[in-house]
Amino acid sequence: MCLLSGTAVEHKPIKIKVTTTIWDGDQKETFELTTFGRYYEKSGSTYLQYEEVMEEGNVKSIVKVSKDETLILRSGAITMRMVFEMNKKHLGRYETPFGTMGISTRTKRLAHSFGAHNGAIDILYELHMQGALAGTYHLEISYEEENK
Incomplete structure (x- = not known):
């Protein structure tokens, strides 16, 4: 249990799998990350x-x-802010030790499902860096609660 802004928030330990598939023209690359983290709900x-x-x-x-x-x-080591909203373009930023780049996203699909012990987020979007199309990205984040 963690206290945030005067409200008790229960943090659940979870195992997370992040899969990113990038299409750039005819090229396709997939990256996977499995790690551990926390799940919580706050203010809706x-x-x-x-x-x-x-x-x-x-x-x-x-x-x-x-x-x-x-x-x-x-x-x-990397600072980034990205917003995804169905059929809308949002500006963001991507900062590395080598400099900051302007980015924007245009969301093509945005879906999520959350259950008592697991859930998933599915985002399909176009990523533009410095005004040029960097590719179409499919971000899939799934998680399951760690056994206590």
Whole structure:
């Protein structure tokens, strides 16, 4: 149990699998990450938190899912903010030790399902970096509660 803004919030330990598939023209690449994190609900939104170790260093990620949009925040070795809302374009940023790039997303599919002990988020979007199409991305995040 954690106290946030005066409200008790129950954090559940979870195992998370993040699969990213990128299409850039005829090229297709898939990346998978399995890690551990936390699930909690606050103010009508669902949150997933996890950390990953990258070449550049550790990166903490927070995925916030509300009724009509999903927000992904990353901090640490890489700082990123991306918003996904069906059929809408949102500006964001991607910061690395080498500099900051402007990014934008246009969401083609946004779905999520949350159960008592597991859930999934499915996002299909176009990513533009510095105004140019970087590819079509399919982000799948699934999780299951860790056995106590």
